[in-house]
Amino acid sequence: MRAQHLLAAIGVLSMASCSTAAQFGSSSSITVPMALVTATGAGSPVGYITLRNGAGGVALALHLRGLPAGDHGFHLHGGGSCAPGANPAGEMIAAGGAGSHLDPANSGHHEGPSGQGHLGDLPVLHVGSNGTASQVLVAPRLRSIDELRGHALIIHAGGDNYSDTPAPLGGGGVRIACGVVS
Numbered sequence: 001m002r003a004q005h006l007l008a009a010i011g012v013l014s015m016a017s018c019s020t021a022a023q024f025g026s027s028s029s030i031t032v033p034m035a036l037v038t039a040t041g042a043g044s045p046v047g048y049i050t051l052r053n054g055a056g057g058v059a060l061a062l063h064l065r066g067l068p069a070g071d072h073g074f075h076l077h078g079g080g081s082c083a084p085g086a087n088p089a090g091e092m093i094a095a096g097g098a099g100s101h102l103d104p105a106n107s108g109h110h111e112g113p114s115g116q117g118h119l120g121d122l123p124v125l126h127v128g129s130n131g132t133a134s135q136v137l138v139a140p141r142l143r144s145i146d147e148l149r150g151h152a153l154i155i156h157a158g159g160d161n162y163s164d165t166p167a168p169l170g171g172g173g174v175r176i177a178c179g180v181v182s
């Protein structure tokens with residue numbers, strides 16, 4: 001092989017390793033595909049959420065459709081799966097594989113995005129009358145998008161009053177959509 005061909009080959013290899021490095025650790029955004037979930041498995045796609053680091057915390061840009069209108073509890077759950085799974089009572093539930101709200105400090109409390117409870121408590125997500133959501137929500141306690149990797153974003157059927165009552169989880173109720181951050 002001629003020297004210039006060898007150099008060209010080395011150039012291609014080093015470019016490939018740069019893009020691999022960007023993929024694992026230094027990317028500036030993460031796109032999370034979201035899909036409906038039921039107790040028997042995943043359903044239709046409902047768009048995606050793009051995560052970016054911001055001055056005031058992680059920004060979550062919603063690009064969602066096909067959801068019921070109104071306010072919905074929205075959280076980062078600790079598990080990294082959207083598959084059906086058993087709840088603490090042993091019943092199979094939609095996206096049970098996502099586990100409970102991310103709570104690395106073991107606070108044991110649901111308090112909302114600015115509280116001292118679950119780290120995974122995110123701002124309420126609002127869906128318009130046409131079934132879409134396009135706002136940008138900010139999670140002030142999450143400082144880097146890398147903190148969300150390996151966990152699941154969950155949208156609940158009901159609203160969220162950022163407290164433990166009514167149980168469970170301030171009225172959020174069942175899980176209707178899910179996406180794993182990877």
Ligand SMILES: [Cu+2]
Pocket residue numbers: 073074075076077101154156169172
């Ligand atoms: Cu939740």
